[in-house]
Amino acid sequence: MTEICYITEYINKEVEIRGWVYNKRETSNIVFINIRDGTGVIQVLFLKERFTTIQVNQILSLLVESVISIKGFVRIEKKAPYKEVEVHASLYSILFENTVEFPISKKDHSDGFLMKYRHLWLRSSRQHLILKIRSAVINAVREYFEVNNFTLVDSPIFTASSCEETSTLFNTKWVNNESVYLSQSGQLYQEAACMAFRKTYCFGPVFRAEKSKTRRHLNEFWMVEPEMAFADLDRIIEVAEELICFTVSKVLEKHEKDLSDILERELTILKMLRRPFVRMTYVDAKHKLELLMNKQLEGDFGAPQETELSFMHDRPIVVTHYPAQVKPFYMKRDESDVRFVKCMDILAPEGYGEIIGGSQREEDYESLKKNILNTGLNEYDFSWYLDLRQYGTVVHSGFGMGIERLVAWICGLHHLREAIPFARTIERIRP
């Protein structure tokens, strides 16, 4: 059996392909069927004179997404819709004949309808490509860390305490009926790991019970979180920039044509991507925004401001030194101005906004303990974390990168839910 992605290696040879009926058309003496096998799509030509009337009718009556096996010769044909190659069928056998119509047709569906049929929507060329790119992104990220001597140290998913906002924790019951939570981030455990391995990362699903209903939020998403001992804020920004550039270049290497053909992605910015990115402090960014919008801003940026910033340059923007009061307890204060912390957000251009958030961590025992108590967190739950500051504590930094947000930017997606196979959002846990 031949996979369609390799079919051009079999020109003028006989192949057997198996796949799903993607589309079919008929002329006076030919039946055309496009076959999709998961690795590609190819046009199969049935010359009516080579089959009985019963066979021709059987082929014509196949509903979309029925399964068929075909033997035939691969021929070069300029008019063929895929790869300028088509298969001239000599034998076929029907492996599964659908009796109900496939709910997804070639056009005109709302997002709600398609999400309801997400299990079938995955078969469309667009969704197929997006998930192929997601796979390429994840492989590139892992490759970057392997090449740069990071060690994969998985963080646990069940945790006894929060590491961010307690209000967005998914609560469940442990074996002994004690309350446990689904992790919102693996970071705290990476801080432990990097003191053992120097450079580590984790990659896994994280869970946030946010009641957000926007296209940039999911309640379950995948995050990659590197952590480095002896690295300060500047160093971690370099790593983040390198990681993004490396990943984008790997994806383009493999999928550049499909990105522009199938997703109609304008690729100029992705192809021009180089470090360093645009750097600005929170205060700078705020001034720029205030000038642009002609009004005063207070506190953290909201999503609209982030989007504005994100449109201002043709490469990602690194915003550093946010006010301490809007950031979590573990971030290191800036010695030159303690109102701010040594943190960074990286905003993707083209209106996509935040894809990375990171910081230098507080390594001083007393300061960290004070922050934990001030945040109203339970000292007992964080005793192991505080312990790290008693045994050989060092400057260290890390960040979290949202895989779906990166995929969404690279693919130019409107909504994050297309960037994950089965999105979990406030309104949808099925399929």
Next chain:
RNA sequence: UCCGCGGUAGCUCAGUAGGUAGAGCGAGUGGCUGUUAACCACUAUGUCGGCGGUUCAAAUCCGUCCCGCGGAGCCA
């Protein structure tokens, strides 16, 4: 949780001086052509989200509930 929009054929939608419904796609039938989301003609399909109210009469007006979508806050 708050704000806004919506629920009419399998799908996407149109449908206000209130008079029990239409188009395109899909499906079926016929025709035409190496077709490309093929094309042309014809045919069938509806508890107009649920419940209650106003009215001679409700998809349309009122109340209420359910569901979906977008945004805010928060974040990756």
